[in-house]
Amino acid sequence: MRSSLLLCVTLAVSLGIIHVAGYPVDLKDEEYVLVNNKCQCVTVTSKFVPSKENPDEEVLTRNIRIIVPLKARENISDPLSPPRTTFVYRMSELCKNCESVELDLGGAIVQAQQGNSCEEPQTCYTYDRNQCYTSPVPLLHHGEVTHVQAALTPDSCFAE
Amino acid sequence: MENKEVPGTERSLEWNARKMTLLALVLLLALLPAEAVRSRHPPKASISSPVFGPRQVHGVVGGSVTVRCFYPPTPMNKHDRKYFCKMLGSICDTVVTTSFVKPQYQGKVSLTDHPDAESFQVNISALVPDDAGTFQCGIGVNGRGLSHQVILSVAEAPPVPEPAELFYVKLRSTWTVSCSFGPETSNWRRYLCKKEKDGCRNIADSHQNIDQDFTGRVLLTFEGSPGSFSVTMTQMDWGDTGLYYCGAGEYGKDGKSKELDVFVHEDKNFPQLKTMVIGKNGSSATFECLYEPLQRSSSRIWCKWRPQGCEKIIDNAGYVSPKYLGRVAMFENQANKTLTIMLNQLRPKDQGYYWCMSNELKEQQSSTELKVVEGEPSLKVENTVQAQVGSKVELTCFYPCKYYSFDKYWCKWNETGCSKVPAGEQRPAGPEATCSTSNRTMVLSFDPVTEQDEGWYWCGVKRNGIFGESVAVELQVTTGSDAKHSPELLDIDSSSESGAVPPGGAYNDAEVRKGAAPESSDESHGSNTLALVLGPLAGLILIAVTAFAIFKYRQLKRSDLVSVGSYRTNISMSDFESARDYSASNNGYSVRDSLESPAGGDEFITTSGTAESAIDAKKVKRVRGGRRGATDPGDVATAPQSLPGGLPPSTVLFIPRDPPFSWLSPGVGI
Numbered sequence: 001m002r003s004s005l006l007l008c009v010t011l012a013v014s015l016g017i018i019h020v021a022g023y024p025v026d027l028k029d030e031e032y033v034l035v036n037n038k039c040q041c042v043t044v045t046s047k048f049v050p051s052k053e054n055p056d057e058e059v060l061t062r063n064i065r066i067i068v069p070l071k072a073r074e075n076i077s078d079p080l081s082p083p084r085t086t087f088v089y090r091m092s093e094l095c096k097n098c099e100s101v102e103l104d105l106g107g108a109i110v111q112a113q114q115g116n117s118c119e120e121p122q123t124c125y126t127y128d129r130n131q132c133y134t135s136p137v138p139l140l141h142h143g144e145v146t147h148v149q150a151a152l153t154p155d156s157c158f159a160e
Numbered sequence: 161m162e163n164k165e166v167p168g169t170e171r172s173l174e175w176n177a178r179k180m181t182l183l184a185l186v187l188l189l190a191l192l193p194a195e196a197v198r199s200r201h202p203p204k205a206s207i208s209s210p211v212f213g214p215r216q217v218h219g220v221v222g223g224s225v226t227v228r229c230f231y232p233p234t235p236m237n238k239h240d241r242k243y244f245c246k247m248l249g250s251i252c253d254t255v256v257t258t259s260f261v262k263p264q265y266q267g268k269v270s271l272t273d274h275p276d277a278e279s280f281q282v283n284i285s286a287l288v289p290d291d292a293g294t295f296q297c298g299i300g301v302n303g304r305g306l307s308h309q310v311i312l313s314v315a316e317a318p319p320v321p322e323p324a325e326l327f328y329v330k331l332r333s334t335w336t337v338s339c340s341f342g343p344e345t346s347n348w349r350r351y352l353c354k355k356e357k358d359g360c361r362n363i364a365d366s367h368q369n370i371d372q373d374f375t376g377r378v379l380l381t382f383e384g385s386p387g388s389f390s391v392t393m394t395q396m397d398w399g400d401t402g403l404y405y406c407g408a409g410e411y412g413k414d415g416k417s418k419e420l421d422v423f424v425h426e427d428k429n430f431p432q433l434k435t436m437v438i439g440k441n442g443s444s445a446t447f448e449c450l451y452e453p454l455q456r457s458s459s460r461i462w463c464k465w466r467p468q469g470c471e472k473i474i475d476n477a478g479y480v481s482p483k484y485l486g487r488v489a490m491f492e493n494q495a496n497k498t499l500t501i502m503l504n505q506l507r508p509k510d511q512g513y514y515w516c517m518s519n520e521l522k523e524q525q526s527s528t529e530l531k532v533v534e535g536e537p538s539l540k541v542e543n544t545v546q547a548q549v550g551s552k553v554e555l556t557c558f559y560p561c562k563y564y565s566f567d568k569y570w571c572k573w574n575e576t577g578c579s580k581v582p583a584g585e586q587r588p589a590g591p592e593a594t595c596s597t598s599n600r601t602m603v604l605s606f607d608p609v610t611e612q613d614e615g616w617y618w619c620g621v622k623r624n625g626i627f628g629e630s631v632a633v634e635l636q637v638t639t640g641s642d643a644k645h646s647p648e649l650l651d652i653d654s655s656s657e658s659g660a661v662p663p664g665g666a667y668n669d670a671e672v673r674k675g676a677a678p679e680s681s682d683e684s685h686g687s688n689t690l691a692l693v694l695g696p697l698a699g700l701i702l703i704a705v706t707a708f709a710i711f712k713y714r715q716l717k718r719s720d721l722v723s724v725g726s727y728r729t730n731i732s733m734s735d736f737e738s739a740r741d742y743s744a745s746n747n748g749y750s751v752r753d754s755l756e757s758p759a760g761g762d763e764f765i766t767t768s769g770t771a772e773s774a775i776d777a778k779k780v781k782r783v784r785g786g787r788r789g790a791t792d793p794g795d796v797a798t799a800p801q802s803l804p805g806g807l808p809p810s811t812v813l814f815i816p817r818d819p820p821f822s823w824l825s826p827g828v829g830i
Contacts, residue, residue, distance in 0.1 A: 030203045030204070031203065031204035032201040032202070032203055032204065033201055033202050033203065033204055033206055033207050034201060036206075036207050043207060045204050045207075046201075104438075106562075108562070129236060130234055130236055155236060155239065155240060156235075156236050158235040158236065158238070158239045159235065160235055
């Protein structure tokens with residue numbers, strides 16, 4: 001009898017541990033980043049907050065931050081394109097994970113990626129600070145027209 | 161009662177076993193989700209401003225302060241505008257930048273950029289109380305978020321609190337900090353703790369207490385000079401950002417401490433090393449360490465992490481730990497700037513954390529976890545091969561189809577590495593040959609074999625310069641005169657766990673013993689279930705013992721009637737008559753005398769002392785195969801076991817007068 005009681009107590013304690021182990025205790029107030037898209041300037045973070053209806057319960061909230069570049073062009077690599085007036089943000093596209101990960105499948109190392117349509121590049125609305133954007137510009141030099149790559153974001157185009 | 165108990169215990173045993181397995185499953189499930197949550201999404205800190213600086217700066221009136229701000233050394237950041245501005249309401253008013261100084265701060269404030277040091281510095285001199293306030297140091301345009309907030313306070317007079325030491329650490333890299341507190345603290349407890357909401361959480365201390373979450377990740381070592389120590393933490397993650405204290409004594413109470421402000425930022429150029437390596441039992445595992453060819457003279461040590469320090473296994477000076485002879489080798493790859501260490505003949509006790517350390521290049525240290533799983537190596541080879549000098553020996557390595565297209569090699573192991581040995585060329589497969597039809601062996605032959613050929617040989621596979629699996633063979637060469645000794649060698653080999661040379665056998669035993677100690681600490685989980693099993697088991701044993709005792713007690717009572725007629729003695733009835741007359745009147749002393757006189761023997765224990773001991777003596781003598789409880793000496797009919805002197809043996813029936821005589825069954829007793 002005593003031994004069964006001991007086991008019951010241990011079972012109860014271990015179930016309690018599961019509940020706690022599911023969430024890392026020290027990071028309970030942490031906000032996690034789901035999306036950090038430099039191309040469309042969107043960040044989505046999620047966090048647990050006490051629910052408005054029932055302060056004892058915790059609810060998962062998603063904070064979506066979008067900065068709309070109103071003076072952008074339709075094609076950011078072409079300064080002669082018309083200004084963009086339509087901005088479309090799709091959660092499925094933003095949450096797509098196109099990073100490839102190395103996996104070990106039975107000794108063979110393969111590259112795997114979570115997203116499906118990762119071949120088509122995303123249409124960008126603004127510039128990534130750490131990337132260099134150039135556009136070919138026709139230059140008349142000695143009577144010849146040559147196309148030269150001109151920097152659209154000179155600050156990002158330093159070599160080293 | 162005993163009858164009911166036996167089937168009941170069986171049922172409870174079965175139920176206990178079921179509960180045990182259920183508990184084990186439940187506990188297993190508990191561990192799984194915790195790992196998944198942590199690695200899925202980075203925290204918000206990863207996208208917040210990567211600019212870092214001091215939180216608080218204290219200055220004295222008339223004195224000066226220096227504010228050092230760190231930033232990620234991307235080409236963009238290196239060339240961008242750096243600024244230092246004062247918060248006025250919601251606007252940050254520029255004080256100084258890389259190319260501008262506000263007129264009223266002319267000659268008082270200066271900003272210098274150190275792109276190679278990943279930081280820029282702001283000096284403010286001739287402090288006045290008005291200078292105090294909230295400032296921001298940053299990159300780019302004011303107020304765009306790429307900045308860090310600094311609070312400057314100006315005190316009337318010293319002393320001012322010691323500023324915290326700032327550490328700008330790359331993600332996944334190693335953080336090292338040196339703390340010294342003077343030789344008087346050399347006997348004190350040294351510690352590193354992380355500041356949390358409630359107090360300071362101890363991470364590591366000199367008493368070998370390492371926090372569970374930091375197992376294998378942090379090492380506390382003592383430096384040369386007394387009172388100073390250093391702490392190394394590997395695989396720095398986003399969550400490691402925060403305030404730390406290194407100190408001597410106890411944090412918050414007496415003792416000395418130093419404040420450390422650590423900030424983790426991402427550097428995309430920093431190489432991503434594997435944090436965990438999984439190897440199969442008997443197979444091999446490769447570990448990568450960073451290697452800067454420019455600093456070729458630097459020391460490289462590969463060691464196994466232990467709470468009390470890192471146990472050296474191999475280094476680039478040619479040292480190999482005796483326990484790992486023939487098992488571990490270092491390979492340099494200058495092109496990739498990596499150092500590869502291969503450990504084969506894996507055993508479950510090899511599981512743990514392994515560190516690449518360097519005395520000079522502290523930032524390039526790293527750690528990897530090794531997990532050994534069940535399985536068999538894919539390459540098959542004999543563990544040990546013995547051969548006579550001058551004979552022909554062939555070491556054969558069998559490989560599976562998955563290694564068909566890999567480069568296969570044989571190499572001879574020595575302390576400085578494993579040098580390739582040209583093996584017999586495999587027959588080139590024709591166009592029709594497929595993997596299953598071809599001869600999947602790689603043979604290394606010695607014809608004839610000499611004493612110098614003795615040692616370990618590794619059979620391994622490689623692809624695109626990346627090391628794959630490897631297995632090891634030990635070749636033992638015996639000369640003709642040593643033939644007698646070879647059986648001994650064989651015995652030692654079979655008794656030790658791996659095919660090591662006899663001197664290595666002793667080390668293997670030591671390794672087993674040493675391995676047992678950390679294993680027992682690792683198996684705290686296992687001991688929990690062990691305690692749970694032992695608990696009910698002990699209870700069962702207790703119940704069984706009490707049941708047995710009760711059973712015996714009952715038998716005792718019942719056996720009164722049974723065992724009376726089963727005693728044999730060598731006394732005659734005549735002696736019996738005389739003894740009885742005497743016993744009624746006196747305390748038995750005279751009885752003894754009377755019996756003794758004809759015998760004159762010394763089988764009686766002469767007792768000089770208490771009556772109690774006399775009773776004991778009588779007790780001893782009285783019984784053959786039985787024992788009496790404490791009784792009145794007057795009531796006892798005594799008879800010695802044997803009387804020398806040639807009395808005729810006879811069967812005597814003892815009929816106890818009073819029930820208090822309780823006889824135990826013949827089996828139990830004197």
